[in-house]
Amino acid sequence: MGFNFDFDLDRELFKELFNHWSNLNESHFAAKQLSGGITNRLLKVSVEEENGNMVHVTVRIYGPNTECVINRDRELQAIPHLSAAGFGPKLLGTFENGMVQSFIHARTLDASDMRKPKLAAEIAKQLKSFHQVDIPGSKEPQLWNDIFKFLKKASNLTYDDCKQQNVYNKISFKEVETELIKLKELTGQLEAPVVFAHNDLLSGNLMLNDDEGKYPSKDEQYHFFRHYLNPEKPNEVSDNDLEALYVETTCYMLVSHLYWGLWALIQEKISDIDFDYLEYFFLRYNEYKRRKNGCFSLAKSYLS
Incomplete structure (x- = not known):
């Protein structure tokens, strides 16, 4: 999908960030919007340098007010350490409402890719390494702080659109709070380790050089777990360790x-991205309710 590139404004940004491009005119720059982002906007900017070489970078433009739900300082602190460990693009520069990163020449995965045994094993291996990256800063778990912060903010919204407001008014935030409290109590009994996590590891955020009912089966999850717990000798992972991780991930799936x-x-209130966030809320909440009883029964049986 094309993007209306404001050259006069954006070339000045690139001049400031990259001195070696300061003498290039408009004909050396091209930009294309990348699809898929529902929090930020992503642009692929191509620059033809004076020697004829083509350089590609990714420009990430933050969605409006996303700092309300994302700690940008923490994100910027983590990116260089993750990049040094081989994860994600390199941070090339920052500006008031976004950042410039190196461009990764790869395709994003889809849900069916993640069920392929060879790919699942590689993802598990890489995820294990990701969780072991030492990121400076607080090691206190942020999940429950963030989710209750989301609850407080989400339960005090008003929408300009009457139809949206009517849909929103049907949500029982007291019910959601009750479910969260029960989930926090349940997961607290699992003693899950605290790691630096991606927290949004859906298929579209995984890259590979090269609609329904796509949640992996228990056997497919166990295959993944073996390669996560012991990448070098996956077949030596014990049944007890597999069961423990299965229960843990099932509970946190609800979270x-x-x-x-x-x-x-x-996001429905603050984002200008064309996406039906209200429908997405009900999609996720209905899936939570559909899976809740089975997950709680599994955890309680395991813990008893």
């Missing part, structure tokens, strides 16, 4: 539905 559901309500 994910509530986390991103509440996030969506806030």
